[in-house]
Amino acid sequence: MSVEIKVPSVGESISEVQIGAWHAAEGKWVAQDSEIVELETDKATFDVPAPLDGIIIEILKKTGEMAAVGEVIGYLEEAERPAGAEDPAPEKGPAKAESASAPAASQGAPAGSGDRVMPAAARVMAEKGLSPADVKGTGPGGRILKEDALSFQTPSGSDNGAFREEEIVPMSPIRKKIAERLVEAQSNAALLTTFNEVDMSAVMDLRAKYKDMFLKKYDVKLGFMSFFIKAVVDGLNLYPQINAEIRGTDLVFRNYYDIGIAVGGGKGLVVPILRNAERLSFADIELKINDFGQRAKANKISLEELQGGTFTITNGGVYGSLLSTPIVNPPQSGVLGMHGIQERPVAINGQVVIRPMMYIALTYDHRVVDGREAVVFLKRVKEVLEEPSRMLMEV
Known part of the structure; x- marks a missing residue:
């Protein structure tokens, strides 16, 4: 049975919210009452809890998008806790966006090399056009962390100007x-x-x-x-x-x-x-x-x-x-x-x-x-x- 994840009423004067960070990606199991998505208003930020144990099967609204009070922003499929599953820990960025960018960063890499790239690092590497073979991982088991990708330096003589970046972030x-x-x-x-x-x-x-x-x-x-x-x-x-x-x-x-x-x-x-x-x-x-x-x-x-x-x-x-x-x-x-x-x-x-x-x-x-x-x-x-x-x- 699938359950709608809706924007709850948050105050008489508030009709819409901005979607903050999703704390779990599509396909991930979440425990009942665990925080699954952050919502922002012009006065405060709050989290929406999972109504039941289940798997997030679809995310309709991404981080930064606006949603009206009562609008459906995702779906949760009721499911028992898988063996060995842990409650998802809140992430600092949009889980869906990070997980979706991981394959792009590992294209052309040796088989299995993408397994050692953390999602946040994969997004940065995709933006810089890097592969796992380019970056040395400092995480457990040689995993490539976000800071490894951010600190990657181009070889001497390379065009450093190619790595000048701007980041456009919607105002909260x-x-x-x-x-x-x-x-x-x-x-x-x-x-x-x-x-x-x-x-x-x-x-x-x-x-x-x-x-x-x-x-x-x-x-x-x-x-x-x-x-x-x-x-x-x-x-x-x-x-x-x-x-x-x-x-x-x-x-x-x-x-x-x-x-x-x-x-x-x-x-x-x-x-x-x-x-x-x-x-x-x-x-x-x-x-x-x-x-x-x-x-x-x-x-x-x-x-x-x-x-x-x-x-x-x-x-x-x-x-x-x-x-x-x-x-x-x-x-x-x-x-x-x-x-x-x-x-x-x-x-x-x-x-x-x-x-x-x-x-x-x-x-x-x-x-x-x-x-x-x-x-x-x-x-x-x-x-x-x-x-x-x-x-x-x-x-």
């Missing part, structure tokens, strides 16, 4: 949406950025003092982000315009703070939301951020976790950024950019001292937020970070 739905929203923000909002710098000594001292106890009690590291979220919530409470948005001809103010945290995912930057951040403890924040980070890398952030948000924090410092101008995530009115911590000379009480300093940047929509409000908000964030006890004393 997430990357398309990121591009659309960034252009939208630049086109439709009056964006302005103001800067300040923070002496991180107090935060670093607190972190060093309590990090071991924190880790032991909550099984998560105490990071800098929880301090910034606490400081931002404190500032938004004092200057609510930065937590507001334009809706039609109205300004919408909130008494809650849903903070978006920009994290790098497998398909690009995603911004999951910390709901009601004003109610979260340091441990709650760090646990949620750690969870977001792990699931973002595995493309497991759900659509609901990416929707909404009243303000965003992005940390370019983890990648080495010293200073930048972040872009507002519409329809929000503000985004805070964190940056790298560097020891710099600063003047304190008439003396030049070395302190760990961080530049911070607030980009805001000038239609909603006046310059004075933006400047004093950022100054408040600086004050709270440099003297965290102010949050407890509410001064």
